[in-house]
Amino acid sequence: MITVKINDREIKLEKPMTVLDAARSVGIKIPTLCYHEQLERYGGCRLCLVEVEKMPRLQTACTLIVADGMVVRTETEQIADVRRGILEFLLINHPLDCPYCDKAGECELQDLVEKYGPGKGRFTEKKRKVPESLQDPVIVRNMERCIMCTRCVRMCEGLQGASAIAVINRGGHSHIEPFSGGRFDCEYCGNCVSVCPVGAIMSRLHRHSYRPWQVKEQYETVCPYCGVGCTVITQVRDDVIKRVIPKLGSAVNNGMLCSRGRFGYEFVGSKDRLTMPLIRKDGTLAEATWEEAITLVAKKLSDVKSAYGSDSIAGMASPRCTNEDNYLFQKFLRVAVGTNNVDTTARAGFAGAQSFLENIFGQGATANIISGLANSDTVMVIGGDPTTVNPILGLQIRACARRGGQVMTVGEFEGLRIFSPTTLQPRQFTETTLLEGIVTALREKKGLSGANTPLEAKIKSINVTASDVAAKSGVTEKQLAAYVDILTAAATFSMVIGKEIVQSTGGSYKLLLLAAITYLANGRVYLLSEKANEQGALDMGCAPDMLPGYRPVAYPEFTKRYGAVWHAELSEKPGLHLFDMIEAAEKGTLRAMYVMGENPVCNIPNSGRVEKAFRNLDFLVVQDIFLTETAKLADVVLPALSWAEKDGTFTNMERRVQRVKKSVQREGMEDWKIVAEIAKNMGYRMDYTRAEEVFHEMAKVSPLYRDLTYEDIEKGENIYPYKGEPLRDVKEDIQVDTSAVSASAGKLYLKVERPLFHSGTMSTHAASLTNIYPHAVARIGAGRAKMLSLTEGDVVNIRSKSGSLALFIAIEKAGDDSSVTISNNFESKGAFRLADYTLDQVTKAPCIDAVEISIEKVTA
Amino acid sequence: METILLKNIQNPNSADITEYKKAGGYASIRKALGMEPQQVIDEVKKAGLRGRGGAGFPVAMKWTFASADPKFPKYLLCNADEGEPGTFKDRPILEKNPHLLIEGMVISGHALKAEYGYIYLRGEYPAAKHILNAAIKQAYDNNLLGENILGKGITFHLSVHQGAGAYICGEETALIESLEGDKGQPRIKPPFPVNVGVFSKPTVVNNVETLSNLPYIIAVGGEAYAKIGTPDCPGPKIFCVSGHVEKPGVYELPMGTRLKDIIYTHCGGIKGGKKLKAVIPGGISTPVLPPDKIDCAMDFVNMPKNGSMLGSGAVIVMDESVCLVKVCHRALKFFEHESCGKCSPCREGTGWLRAILGRIENGEGMEGDIDTMLAVSANMLGKTFCPLGDGAASVVQNFIKHFRPEFEEHIRAKKCVVNG
Amino acid sequence: MFSSAAIQEIEEIRTKYPNARAALLPALYVAQREFGWLSRKAYVAVAEQLGVPTATVRGVATFYAMYKQKPMGRHLIQLCTNVSCMLLGAERLVDFLKTKYGLEPGGISSDGRFSLVIMECIGACGTAPAMLVNDDFHENLTEKNLQDILEKYA
DSSP: OEEEEETTEEEEESSOOBHHHHHHHTTOOOOOSSOOTTSOOOOOSOTTEEEETTOSSOEETTTOBOOTTOEEEOSSHHHHHHHHHHHHHHHHSSOOOTTTOTTTTSOHHHHHHHHHSOSSOOOOSOOOOOOOBOOSSSEEEOTTSOOOOOHHHHIIIIIIOOOOEEEESOGGGOEEEETTSSOOOSOOOOHHHHHOSSTTEEESTTTTTOOGGGOOEEEEEEOSSSTTOOEEEEEEETTEEEEEEEOTTOTTTTTOOOHHHHHGGGGGGOTTBOOSOEEEETTEEEEOOHHHHHHHHHHHHHHHHHHHOGGGEEEEOOTTSOHHHHHHHHHIIIIIIOOOOEEOGGGGTHHHHHHHHHHHHOTTTTOOOTTHHHHOSEEEEESSOHHHHSHHHHHHHHHHHHTTOEEEEESOOGGGGGGOOEEEOOOTTOHHHHHHHHHHHHHHHHOOOSSOHHHHHHHHTOOOOHHHHHHHHOOOHHHHHHHHHHHHHOSSEEEEEOHHHHTSTTHHHHHHHHHHHHHHTTOEEEEOOOSTTHHHHHHTTOBTTEETTTEETTOHHHHHHHHHHHTSOOOOSOOOOHHHHHHHHHHTSOOEEEEESOOHHHHSSOHHHHHHHHHTSSEEEEEESBOOTTGGGOSEEEEOOOGGGSOEEEEOTTOOEEEEOOOSOOSSOOHHHHHHHHHHHTTOOOOOSSHHHHHHHHHHHOSSSTTOOHHHHHHTOOOTTTTSOOOOOOOSSOOOOOOOOOOOTTOEEEEEEOOSSOOTTGGGGSHHHHHHSOSOEEEEEHHHHHHTTOOTTOEEEEEOSSOEEEEEEEEETTOOTTEEEEESOSTTSOGGGTOOOEEOTTTOOEEOTTOEEEEEEOOO | OOOOTTTTTTSTTTTSHHHHHHTTTTSHHHHHHTSOHHHHHHHHHHHTOBOSSSSOOBHHHHHHHHHHOOOSSEEEEEEEOOOSTTOOSHHHHHHHOHHHHHHHHHHHHHHHTEEEEEEEEOTTOHHHHHHHHHHHHHHHHTTSSEEEETTTTEEEEEEEEEOOSOGGGGSHHHHHHHHTTSOOOOOOSSSOTTTSOGGGSOEEEEEHHHHHTHHHHHHHOHHHHTTSBOSSSBSEEEEEEEESBSSOEEEEEETTOBHHHIIIIISOSBGGGOOEEEEESSSTTSOOBOGGGOOSBOSTTHHHHTTSOOTTOEEEEEETTOOHHHHHHHHHHHHHHHOOSOSHHHHHHHHHHHHHHHHHHTTOOOTTHHHHHHHHHHHHTTTSSSHHHHHHHHHHHHHHHHHHHHHHHHHHHTSOTTTO | OOOHHHHHHHHHHHTTSSSSGGGHHHHHHHHHHHHSSOOHHHHHHHHHHHTOOHHHHHHHHHHSTTSOSSOOOSEEEEEEOSHHHHHTTHHHHHHHHHHHHOOOTTSBOTTSSEEEEEESOOSOGGGOSOEEETTEEEOSOOHHHHHHHHHTOO
16 A cells, blocks of 8 residues: 655555556646656656655656655645746747637647646747648648647557657757658548647648537447447537547547548538439439338339249348348348348358357357457457558557567558568468468467367368478468467467458358467457448348347247247248349349448449349339449439437447437438338338337347347446347357369459548548548559559559459559459449459358459550 | 876877787776676775766666666666767777777676677767777677677677767667667656666666776776775866867866866966956856856865866866857757757747847847846756756856856847957 | 668668667668668668658657758768857858858858758867868868868868
8 A cells, every 4th residue: 555645635545656646536636738648658748747755856747656655745836836837838939829729628738828827928039930731631730839748649659550740850849740741641540639739730620610619519429430339429510510539438449549430420411412312213313202202112112022922022231220220121121021131241251250250159259359459468360451441459459569469460461560560471372271281280289178179170170281381372381380389379369350361262261260270379359340330230130041139030939939029920931141132133033122221232242243133123222321333223212311310329349239329410311210111101010219219129029139228338238248148059060161262373363452541432422531542543563563564643444354444553562463452442443343253152251362353554 | 196097098009909908908807707796896886986977976876776677688888978068078088098998898797797788979979980899899809898708708799879969868868768769858767777778678877987997996996996086086087178278188187176276287277368257167067157166176076065066077168258148148059959859848948048148149138038037947947857958047047147247238238248 | 772782781780789670870870871861762761671660760860960851062061169169269160161162051062062060069179169071070170271171072
């Protein structure tokens, strides 16, 4: 027990801490500026100087660790004088911009001067002048206002791990800027903006457009972009989101955001938002009333159902929609249409991979807390760059590296490069052999415990020697041995798996190998998730074979139980999964589709094939917020409210259920409400007035979410398995698809880019994100570019069996010469336009790793 | 007193190992490596050696802390960043007696059980870099550095790390930061370098001159060493004198030699027989003294009693022709240039003081300027992250304390009252 | 990009330290020699060689006065004007350099031969005024011998 006295008040502390923390623990306020609870202490502003008995000099409370018997005074005449002096120093070069500066009203310097500062300054010399920098499209810098607290640099270097900005020069000439001196060209996470105490580094999105005290409404909600599910706070004025900020202390992201979460909200107010229903008349889509549209949809679906049967209709739900939207959607298809043909684009990766891993390890195998990665001593990453797909998860891996943890990768990931991970780079299409080699060697080192018999049976059957690995993959025996040594020594191991692995030939077999490695290393597994509610969509039963809560439709006891609650007779026939739907539409066995919140033409391979299949339907309804490529093909387009305009819940990749809160009032209906209206028109009553009611019903019928309420969620009692019953049985028989593909020399293959600044196509409607990453490019390695005599900015035609794209090129210095990387975020310019696929027989995910392409330069 | 630190430097080949050995060098190393590390520390304690960089910290005490720390490897860093204006005492050792330093470092490394040493050499000494590198190579070739030195099983690796023009890197934690490849900004203490220093390992930082005393201490023993100088501050001291004296230069004299004697006896008095106006006794950061305060022993105990400090022992002598406003202004230009920028009082205060002094020197001084400077410097003194800010503040405070009328005159007359 | 000789030099330097970052200051000197001054290109080369972020490299380099942030003349004059040198007439030498060579502090002479940087005490106070020209020390300067010294640098 450490006893200290602060201002004659005795404080007992159980562990050592700084004087500042000790003071704060009992509510004693000491002014600070350079101090920030998330950042390494600096001791530079000197504002927290306090008197400590027996120490001749004043001490900074933020750096001094308490000692037993210490006596501290924080409110003496001398200290008051010191504070006035420090603030005077900070103001001598600080411009009197308050009336003009966007920070006024939430400026820490302003607040401190008001409370502790001198009334008047004595400085009469020339002030430092540095012009405002508007060279960056997203972040505005005003170095005259900078007080050199260096919170931004310490955040960027120490916590974000991007090291994009630094202090240039020294002394009074110091200023902070990115490497280029103008544009930041960084990860645009904006975490520097969060921590700047003054108006020196700010976002351009709301520049000169409001005052902090004019923001009347503030809502704590969940980011709509990826599966991390960061807590964000929307600040709203007059039904316009003015700004999105993080919340310090929030469970998932603790005050950090990425570029999408922070700057990507502008799609909500985009002028391209759909406002009225559209009905195709004489070949073109024309505005119609809600009554017309809903009635037409209900009639058409009923007609198709009578003519061709329930199973001739299919529905696509959405990993961008809320649990309430998705729950009601699958219910609609099952009770009003009478079919199990419901799925989502989670099928393209997440769904199959998760169920594969859960069949081995039990349900909840991937429900691991993201911040736990920072505390792992070893993290292995394969199949995707976590720093771009799930950026906040990527930050935890960087933190792990900073703390001395081992970060290992298969393949190079730009966002982790500077952290010197141990990397293995197998030749194209030889990953399987490499992973088999790792499993073999790791098993030899660690032995088998007998805990998981089916998995161990599979592990025992794998025998690939180090020399086989070297011969096939190019990874040397020495490299392999060193890699396996790290895995052997790991005490707290985490495996992070990205979509590229799942969407590759033999993906399920590779998942088995990764599961084996995780098992042998006694670790846990994380599956990267690109969309905010992939997990939730699956939990809600948006799958052809599962009812909400993962009860199979093929089991009469479940269909009867659910049917009883829903007052309907449910089909026991498992429906079509996503890619089977496309095939069925092509063949004509599927005649109508209802697509909610999804853009399959763009978002799944093979775009041309999906488009053709949809055109073959008798009737297509698309419900969305923008007129997407898919919507343009529809017979009826229904405009929905966006994420910011409705209440609901998302379930993130940790299986944490979180509340989505309505921030903006807009005329229209939520997705679930539109579905309910259509159901009503088809003779099935769905009377809900609020999203909470939908959730309540879902929680009655889903054994996993049983009895979960909004109140529980808001109290933080929202972690898997909630109050429900997880399924723990493990499959005895692990099926895998061992298809393989081999590289043909000289061929060029397609790789899909999952960029940091875009997620799906929604982000392309956010002006700041398109300012950073404006259009699709084909990324080509320097060697290949040279071979083809291409220079930066040339336009090329990229062709595959399935289609062609005309794109600008970008030359990557370190790019590999056997592939061209293209994103899939810009409508009609996506990689999936080129991607034909085979399906992994087990996960049903599309394998798009072997798409052969050709390039030719387009001469002007 | 025999010449110890600057022994043999008149020899044009004094930097060569053969010459050094001929003059008796590298005998102590053999003796020291035959002693236990603690025995070496004990001799240093008996010798009463205090750091010669300016702070005067007892060397044996610093070494004991580092030695007691359980972490390995340990590091010995030689602070050759001699940057205090007026100071040029280490340069003769570096350029003309490098083996003395090397020998001193091996002995000190042994005492500390340090395996690695770096000489942090200021970038402004390119000649010293070449000379040191050559001397180090000679030492390696002669089994005096590297593995199993002289067959005694002791390992000590030494190399030169060049700074790049930052006075602040003379501060030990800033030096460590710079060695690690970062800006030279001082670190929060505690932890102290003796526990968590360079590369997070126990580190001792000692000045060139300090380390150069080791061979002699080992040769004659601590007790005999302590007979030189004064009981509180034993040993020889290299004083470097510049400015308006007949014979500026380096003078190796016992610690405690009186400042008056240094100026008038050893340096031949004021140049051209002019009158003494002011003396800075230990480098620009030490308080300036008026002529009636120079009859004082130059050591770590007496100078503070006299209102100043020994500092680096760099004596700057100013005669009646000097405009002290100009000197004060130039000093603050120096501090402003060298401020690392980490803490607000120094970063902003040095520029403010320099600006006021500039105006005064230019004839644009205003009433109230002196009081403003006193207030600003008082707001810096004791509030900054490291002593650089204290140095800047104390320059202003002491110049005004002793020479206020000249400042007031300069302001009133709107021009220099000494030189017109 | 660095020449292979420069890369080898940096790799050798690196062996003196337990990690690559500590080789940053020496590597910057190599880059300065190689590229003449530290342009963005030079920073990128150092950053890639040592695995240190570019912004960090530039931040560290600009902290130190002796790394050059702009192109220099063929020969670098580093002249001290701190107190001891000032007392012995250094300022007159600054004026002389301006008049004779068109050389301003921080600038390049009209014929491109010299750059002038003002220094803060180069440890030659007893033989003031003093300067460095490239790696050569010149002390006890006067206007006369200053000219003689500089004439030797082509």
